[in-house]
Amino acid sequence: MFDCGKTAIIGGGSWATAIAKIVVGHTRHIGWYMRRDDRIEDFRRVGHNPAYLTSVHFNIDEIEFSSDINKIVQNYDTLVFVTPSPYIKNHLKKLKTRLKDKFVITAIKGIVPDENLVCSEYFHQVYDVPYNNLACLGGPSHAEEVALERLSYLTVACSDKEKAEAFSNILVSDYIKTKTSNDVLGIEYSSVLKNVYAIAAGICSGLKFGDNFQAVLMANAVQEMSRFLKAVHPVERNVYDSAYLGDLLVTGYSNFSRNRTFGSMIGKGYSVKSAQIEMEMIAEGFFGTKCMKEINRHMHVNMPILDAVYNILYERISPQIEIKLLTDSFR
Structure with a gap:
């Protein structure tokens, strides 16, 4: 049975914060890449994201923050990318660590500008991530409602069903129901x-x-x-x-x-x-x-x-x- 291992969130917005809330509730530890050190410092001080979903409080001891994307990618097995699609290329330009051996999940509901590629295709073509290591997270899921723990349904899609089910199990809770699919694109x-x-x-x-x-x-x-x-x-x-x-x-x-x-x-x-x-x-x-x-x-x-x-x-x-x-x- 596939094990997602240590999971990290890449991104600091509202959907990233909602997914972090779901995942850390199950795993009790996540890595979290945020671009700005001042935002990380404020987060540690107040116990919540200072800019998005401020009502969602976290146990800071369960989070390894870093503004160094290479450190997070190197230390974690499953990477959930949740950055706005127009900025994904700028974040990845700093990357020197290989992605091809990681389980990469895109929760980005957008397309990579200039490349005209959906994110899984971008990771596959530019970073050589094999299709069986690529997944996406879909479904009707406003971050604000997830933060309020209102019942939501998410779909994890991956060509490798075992990996889709493994990540799906990390998301499931009293207010999150999941299903799997192979229709990533x-x-x-x-x-x-x-x-x-x-x-x-x-x-x-x-x-x-x-x-x-x-x-x-x-x-x-x-x-x-x-x-x-x-x-x-x-x-x-x-x-x-x-x-x-x-x-x-x-x-x-x-x-x-x-x-x-x-x-x-x-x-x-x-x-x-x-x-x-x-x-x-x-x-x-x-x-x-x-x-x-x-x-x-x-x-x-x-x-x-x-x-x-x-x-x-x-x-x-x-x-x-x-x-x-x-x-x-x-x-």
């Missing part, structure tokens, strides 16, 4: 697309479209997602599972959704830059929209919602005009 792509569709939902909300239309938008979004997944990674999957449809729905409807909030501001008339400045947090879907548009130029999948969001964010087409064209294509 499908879950990663769906987690990128659901952010794009949440921006679309936010734009429509900002334009004062009601719940009736939002339901039609989500119904069309899951069909669009299914078409793309079949084209890019044609394996047997149920797109209505929680890792796909569930994640789409929570990101499209929840007030915790950064991407929906970002889209809503665009729909209300904010420029992209002003919305980003006011939010002060990364909306992964902004970057994901451009990457997915570029990927789909080669795939040629019919994706009108993706096209509409891209035109609004990057071509500066009026949201009113673009969404009107989109509504005319729905049935």
Whole structure:
């Protein structure tokens, strides 16, 4: 039976903090890489992340903090990457320690900009991590609700079922239920697309479209997602599972959704830059929209919602005009 060994978290944001809470509750020890020493010092002093999910308290004795990514990678067997996708390359540039022998789990619901690769493919192509040592964590899981210990369902995907089950066992608790899958690429792509569709939902909300239309938008979004997944990674999957449809729905409807909030501001008339400045947090879907548009130029999948969001964010087409064209294509 595979043993995950010592587990470390790479990243210091809200989702990283929520995952750390889940894992350390089971293992009673984690490594934790954070980029900033001052943030680590504040964390040690107050017993919680000083910037994110401040209500979640930790036993500091159970955590080995470090701002040296090489030290953490060298000392730990299972590495859970939870950094915003636009920054992953900068973190990894400092890496001198080999990753190929580690069990690498990506909990990054985004795509690597410029490379146009989902994270597992990036780790495989750039760092030679074999596919059976790569996993992803998916499912509808707002960090804020995990912090409040509200019931959540997570999916661990890996081509090696034994490894998926081993990490799944580390996550399970009174408020976390888990399942496993072998559809790493499908879950990663769906987690990128659901952010794009949440921006679309936010734009429509900002334009004062009601719940009736939002339901039609989500119904069309899951069909669009299914078409793309079949084209890019044609394996047997149920797109209505929680890792796909569930994640789409929570990101499209929840007030915790950064991407929906970002889209809503665009729909209300904010420029992209002003919305980003006011939010002060990364909306992964902004970057994901451009990457997915570029990927789909080669795939040629019919994706009108993706096209509409891209035109609004990057071509500066009026949201009113673009969404009107989109509504005319729905049935």
